[in-house]
Amino acid sequence: MKTDIEIIKIQLSSNFKVMSMNFDSITNEEAMIFPDGEVNCMNWILGHLIYIRNPLLNILGEDSVWDSEKFSCYNRGEIPLERKDEFISFEELKSYLKQSQEKLEAKLNTIENFNPETIKDISTLCFHEIYHSGQLSYLRRILGKPGAIK
Template sequence: MERKSNDIEIIKLQVVSNYKVISMNIEGISHEESMIFPNGDANCMNWILGHLIYIRNAFLNILGEESVWDAEKFSCYNRGEIPLNRKDEFIDFEDLKSYLNKTQEKLEKKIDALEKINPENIDDIATLCLHEIYHSGQFGYLRRILGKPGVIK
């Protein structure tokens, strides 16, 4: 099997690894638990997952793929929004998990089909991967705040 160029391999590893970490940390979290804002204002799991999906759609768009949802309809999850003020717009956590799975399928399929990364997209892609790593780590702390055992050993 011919290996892809290093940049594509690195991006694929980031996307797959982030998905595993996110999936493990959101496993067994109910919708009600996902809506808890620690300290009354720290971002809840529901918003963080929705936000990651929102930004994954931008990642898909950069790679030339369609989003999995309408950005306007789900704008409550956009960067710069104040989640507490828009919590009534949040969707069910299981539905968010389904959207996450759709983004993963589309990202992996698109990355597997890539011949090369457009050099003008490298900075954006690297930033999007970093963004996802940053937020995926927050799920680990939120799990523990909700009284669940940690899953990354």
């Protein structure tokens, strides 16, 4: 039987793989395209995913991979189109994603169990990541790229 930690490890690993597949061959310029002039671009979605991964790291007792104030343009409730000049390059974002993945995997490999008071937050943050990961597949297709998952 899978433990709650194993389930979260599988979810985060699968999400990371799906995100990486959807980023394949996407340029920085393409990642900055806001479809219909307002739909969130790939850059913002990836930055937002990292922004929200930081609280997950914190819940698990780890430091964030970046300063949330400095990268507040990726926070929930922001209007990405109005803050696009603050976005960092897509390559940098992918590097932060990789760092967050490595930290999460390392931590999940060392803990015995979750604090019961954090399980709701952990599952909500994982759901949030799954939700936005799915958006990346549609954005990839909107950008004229073939689907990444066959």
